[in-house]
Amino acid sequence: MNKYRLFAPGPTPVADEIALEMAGPIIHHRTKEFEKIVAEVRDGLKWLFQTKQEVMLLASSGTGAMESAIINTLNAGDQVIVVDGGKFGERWWKLAQAHGIKPEIIKVPWGEAVDPKEIETRLQTGKYRAVFVQASESSTGVYHPIREIAALTKGREDVLCVVDAISALGAVNLPMDEWGIDMLIAGSQKALSLPPGLAFIALSSKAWKFAESSKLPKFYFDLKRELKNIQTNQSAFTPAISLVIGLRKALEMMREEGLEQLFARHDRLARATREGMKALGLKIYAKVPVNSLTAVQVPEGMDAQKIYKILQDKFNMTIAGGQDAAKGKIFRIAHLGWFDDLDMVTVVGAVELALAELGHKFELGSGVGAVLKVLREKH
Amino acid sequence: MNKYRLFAPGPTPVADEIALEMAGPIIHHRTKEFEKIVAEVRDGLKWLFQTKQEVMLLASSGTGAMESAIINTLNAGDQVIVVDGGKFGERWWKLAQAHGIKPEIIKVPWGEAVDPKEIETRLQTGKYRAVFVQASESSTGVYHPIREIAALTKGREDVLCVVDAISALGAVNLPMDEWGIDMLIAGSQKALSLPPGLAFIALSSKAWKFAESSKLPKFYFDLKRELKNIQTNQSAFTPAISLVIGLRKALEMMREEGLEQLFARHDRLARATREGMKALGLKIYAKVPVNSLTAVQVPEGMDAQKIYKILQDKFNMTIAGGQDAAKGKIFRIAHLGWFDDLDMVTVVGAVELALAELGHKFELGSGVGAVLKVLREKH
Numbered sequence: 001m002n003k004y005r006l007f008a009p010g011p012t013p014v015a016d017e018i019a020l021e022m023a024g025p026i027i028h029h030r031t032k033e034f035e036k037i038v039a040e041v042r043d044g045l046k047w048l049f050q051t052k053q054e055v056m057l058l059a060s061s062g063t064g065a066m067e068s069a070i071i072n073t074l075n076a077g078d079q080v081i082v083v084d085g086g087k088f089g090e091r092w093w094k095l096a097q098a099h100g101i102k103p104e105i106i107k108v109p110w111g112e113a114v115d116p117k118e119i120e121t122r123l124q125t126g127k128y129r130a131v132f133v134q135a136s137e138s139s140t141g142v143y144h145p146i147r148e149i150a151a152l153t154k155g156r157e158d159v160l161c162v163v164d165a166i167s168a169l170g171a172v173n174l175p176m177d178e179w180g181i182d183m184l185i186a187g188s189q190k191a192l193s194l195p196p197g198l199a200f201i202a203l204s205s206k207a208w209k210f211a212e213s214s215k216l217p218k219f220y221f222d223l224k225r226e227l228k229n230i231q232t233n234q235s236a237f238t239p240a241i242s243l244v245i246g247l248r249k250a251l252e253m254m255r256e257e258g259l260e261q262l263f264a265r266h267d268r269l270a271r272a273t274r275e276g277m278k279a280l281g282l283k284i285y286a287k288v289p290v291n292s293l294t295a296v297q298v299p300e301g302m303d304a305q306k307i308y309k310i311l312q313d314k315f316n317m318t319i320a321g322g323q324d325a326a327k328g329k330i331f332r333i334a335h336l337g338w339f340d341d342l343d344m345v346t347v348v349g350a351v352e353l354a355l356a357e358l359g360h361k362f363e364l365g366s367g368v369g370a371v372l373k374v375l376r377e378k379h
Numbered sequence: 380m381n382k383y384r385l386f387a388p389g390p391t392p393v394a395d396e397i398a399l400e401m402a403g404p405i406i407h408h409r410t411k412e413f414e415k416i417v418a419e420v421r422d423g424l425k426w427l428f429q430t431k432q433e434v435m436l437l438a439s440s441g442t443g444a445m446e447s448a449i450i451n452t453l454n455a456g457d458q459v460i461v462v463d464g465g466k467f468g469e470r471w472w473k474l475a476q477a478h479g480i481k482p483e484i485i486k487v488p489w490g491e492a493v494d495p496k497e498i499e500t501r502l503q504t505g506k507y508r509a510v511f512v513q514a515s516e517s518s519t520g521v522y523h524p525i526r527e528i529a530a531l532t533k534g535r536e537d538v539l540c541v542v543d544a545i546s547a548l549g550a551v552n553l554p555m556d557e558w559g560i561d562m563l564i565a566g567s568q569k570a571l572s573l574p575p576g577l578a579f580i581a582l583s584s585k586a587w588k589f590a591e592s593s594k595l596p597k598f599y600f601d602l603k604r605e606l607k608n609i610q611t612n613q614s615a616f617t618p619a620i621s622l623v624i625g626l627r628k629a630l631e632m633m634r635e636e637g638l639e640q641l642f643a644r645h646d647r648l649a650r651a652t653r654e655g656m657k658a659l660g661l662k663i664y665a666k667v668p669v670n671s672l673t674a675v676q677v678p679e680g681m682d683a684q685k686i687y688k689i690l691q692d693k694f695n696m697t698i699a700g701g702q703d704a705a706k707g708k709i710f711r712i713a714h715l716g717w718f719d720d721l722d723m724v725t726v727v728g729a730v731e732l733a734l735a736e737l738g739h740k741f742e743l744g745s746g747v748g749a750v751l752k753v754l755r756e757k758h
Binding site: 195216237 | 392409477566595599600617
């Protein structure tokens with residue numbers, strides 16, 4: 001008997017309270033009762049996004065919201081800067097190309113964060129309409145310096161800063177208005193601890209100005225139409241009702257915890273995991289690790305996929321392996337969303353057992369010991 | 380104390396068994412366990428669509444799948460025929476225009492079904508690449524003659540028959556392969572009795588040929604990519620996991636009932652509702668009513684919105700009012716999905732109480748009596 005345990009960077013576990021909430025009856029969306037829920041959700045999302053702008057809800061996965069960012073603000077032939085430091089960076093330029101936009105790709109080696117100077121020098125040419133970047137590059141566990149990047153575009157009316165924060169929002173501080181982020185994107189199945197199927201996007205007033213002149217074809221992802229609808233607590237098309245009901249609960253739980261505590265918890269869980277892994281003689285793959293997940297580099301000669309597989313097959317625990325360039329070299333442990341201190345004891349303990357099975361030399365309990373040391377700060 | 384009762388044509392009530400299933404833990408989608416669920420769902424959807432083709436799942440509302448039909452098979456400048464007999468017919472040509480496609484609109488008066496001859500004569504010009512139609516036009520309760528329309532395009536390689544069956548599939552017989560439907564679209568929140576957020580689309584081999592030459596920009600709704608993924612029980616982007624888990628249960632329940640019984644049940648519920656309404660001196664709005672929902676025309680001088688409002692406010696029951704041209708003239712009762720015989724007694728009884736409050740002259744119980752007469756056939 002092994003309980004199912006999910007430590008992947010999305011989908012993340014759904015909080016019990018939320019699952020029960022979503023199991024209640026479906027309310028029709030054109031009713032006052034549902035509009036009341038949307039009103040609460042609107043308010044909660046503005047709080048989470050740290051913005052005065054409306055946050056729009058889309059019934060789609062995060063990629064749908066990424067596509068909406070492009071097709072609502074740009075035109076075919078536009079040139080944009082894309083930070084590509086992993087799988088999701090790649091997605092930005094593939095999305096751009098699919099719509100006839102010309103990406104200038106800043107290739108960042110996997111595991112590294114972009115140097116804002118790389119963006120700054122390119123921006124000086126005045127050729128580019130937007131900078132696309134991930135706050136958390138899930139494939140490498142890297143945090144890109146969003147504050148510094150947003151500062152480069154903040155004073156300028158001709159260029160947008162577009163941030164995919166799908167696996168970051170709610171785990172790390174990303175004050176949209178204060179930093180001057182022009183489009184901020186999130187998904188339900190990460191820090192919000194909801195099932196996948198709902199995505200979020202907010203636009204700055206600068207981005208809304210871009211939207212005025214954008215002529216790319218769109219319908220389902222037409223954000224101007226969604227803006228009009230959300231202002232009356234509605235949506236253009238049938239919303240993902242059960243997820244919106246769960247979202248209200250998720251936001252309520254987050255607000256009870258408070259933004260500062262939320263970020264402090266993610267920071268503590270991330271540090272605990274990193275210290276645990278280092279105590280086992282493993283390396284942290286990301287040069288600038290994000291607090292949402294920890295990508296762990298295994299020693300030469302070891303196959304990281306085997307750790308993934310042992311945890312899956314013997315312990316019914318899903319972590320994530322490495323993708324593409326990092327396949328076999330890393331495994332990834334998520335700690336964003338509905339995770340608490342003792343969950344980190346569990347997952348590091350499981351990794352120890354997997355490492356032992358693979359013949360890795362270390363003292364059993366040393367990883368968990370390092371985790372406990374970090375956790376003791378608080379307890 | 381009034382229980383919440385939902386009789387709107389989508390979202391429809393979620394079956395208890397499905398709600399509980401979806402409240403279970405979230406399984407990661409890149410696991411064998413989830414792939415096993417997708418494999419079952421694939422099989423079940425082929426059964427429901429009555430096709431040998433793959434049915435693709437999209438994390439979106441039905442409109443997303445409608446847009447995917449257009450952007451995956453056509454090109455800007457293409458001419459198409461659109462049957463517009465209500466709100467959803469309108470959606471087809473608006474979607475087409477958003478992508479630079481030129482719709483020839485066959486305006487059908489609200490409440491009427493299209494005459495296939497209207498399509499036939501236009502098709503003879505050889506100008507058109509596709510015919511777009513609804514199986515069930517939810518705004519009017521009309522069934523368009525899909526079999527006859529599909530027969531017009533069946534023998535031809537140059538034109539597709541595209542059917543929005545969002546509020547029809549599972550309620551009425553639409554054998555995709557046998558009738559020669561080229562694209563068939565459905566949504567989760569109708570006959571499947573799931574929450575909204577999941578849409579379905581299947582393409583005939585002719586439609587897949589069209590896809591080869593389609594150059595409209597797409598990414599999230601790229602069906603070729605989804606086809607490759609579904610063939611390995613995966614999806615290109617994070618799927619709406621909880622809904623897919625619910626879908627397995629929904630399909631299991633439907634298969635237990637059987638296709639013939641499913642259609643017979645919807646036919647019986649529809650006839651019971653129609654007879655009940657007629658016994659109350661009301662008219663059926665649709666000249667050719669679909670078995671998914673019943674649009675009821677109120678007598679001159681009565682405001683149909685008031686019936687909607689009384690049911691909502693006094694009985695906590697959501698039906699649907701009329702939209703646009705039919706606003707105030709009709710109300711709509713759904714009976715697709717998780718509805719049984721006695722539900723029709725409930726809803727017609729509630730309508731009787733609302734009519735009595737509005738001073739309509741009729742004998743209390745006469746509507747329900749007519750419902751019972753139809754139900755007695757079976758019991």
